[in-house]
Amino acid sequence: xxxxxxxxxxxxxxxxxxxxxxxxxxxxxxxxxxxxxxxxxxxxxxxxxxxxxxxxxxxxxxxxxxxxxxxxxxxxxxxxxxxxxxxxxxxxxxxxxxxxxxxxxxxxxxxxxxx
Amino acid sequence: xxxxxxxxxxxxxxxxxxxxxxxxxxxxxxxxxxxxxxxxxxxxxxxxxxxxxxxxxxxxxxxxxxxxxxxxxxxxxxxxxxxxxxxxxxxxxxxxxxxxxxxxxxxxxxxxx
Numbered sequence: 001x002x003x004x005x006x007x008x009x010x011x012x013x014x015x016x017x018x019x020x021x022x023x024x025x026x027x028x029x030x031x032x033x034x035x036x037x038x039x040x041x042x043x044x045x046x047x048x049x050x051x052x053x054x055x056x057x058x059x060x061x062x063x064x065x066x067x068x069x070x071x072x073x074x075x076x077x078x079x080x081x082x083x084x085x086x087x088x089x090x091x092x093x094x095x096x097x098x099x100x101x102x103x104x105x106x107x108x109x110x111x112x113x114x115x
Numbered sequence: 116x117x118x119x120x121x122x123x124x125x126x127x128x129x130x131x132x133x134x135x136x137x138x139x140x141x142x143x144x145x146x147x148x149x150x151x152x153x154x155x156x157x158x159x160x161x162x163x164x165x166x167x168x169x170x171x172x173x174x175x176x177x178x179x180x181x182x183x184x185x186x187x188x189x190x191x192x193x194x195x196x197x198x199x200x201x202x203x204x205x206x207x208x209x210x211x212x213x214x215x216x217x218x219x220x221x222x223x224x225x226x227x228x
Binding site: 002004042043044045056058090092099100101103104105106107108109 | 147149151156157158159160161164166205209210215216218219220221
């Protein structure tokens with residue numbers, strides 16, 4: 001158990017809908033990262049927040065957005081969902097502001113299925 | 116462009132046999148290299164990482180990896196595989212000041228009894 005929690009574990013929705021994925025980082029961690037893992041794209045970094053502010057952006061679509069709240073939990077919002085958005089979405093957290101020396105701890109993921 | 120290649124999609128080894136998983140990277144600067152393991156239904160767990168210094172890195176669960184700059188490789192090894200090692204293994208590369216990781220496509224390890 002990494003100490004990172006994600007809810008829900010599974011989510012099934014329809015195309016065109018909007019969903020929110022939630023992540024609670026490990027106690028004391030200030031950074032939250034979001035990743036998408038799909039069969040065709042593999043594991044991709046989406047976005048990082050550090051202490052409430054966006055720190056780094058990866059291959060995140062404009063239909064997706066995220067935020068980190070004062071209590072440091074984070075939400076990833078996915079809108080206008082398409083079939084291709086079906087994937088496993090991971091959250092990770094780290095103590096510092098990022099960088100390769102800042103070890104990331106991964107949550108168990110949320111499996112999103114878009115029908 | 117930064118990239119990571121794991122040439123083996125699936126590998127099957129017998130329990131007790133040695134293991135080597137291959138990883139080749141392309142990175143424009145000094146690479147920071149990682150190996151993660153993902154068990155079924157679980158998130159990724161860091162096995163080991165290389166930043167600098169000794170090119171042979173020891174990790175958890177008896178794994179080690181060797182950085183070879185001349186070959187742009189960071190292969191993962193274990194002398195004796197256990198059935199519980201069956202999982203998917205990901206190699207990743209990043210830089211010191213970047214908060215992005217580039218992951219390989221993963222290698223699924225199957226362990227025969």
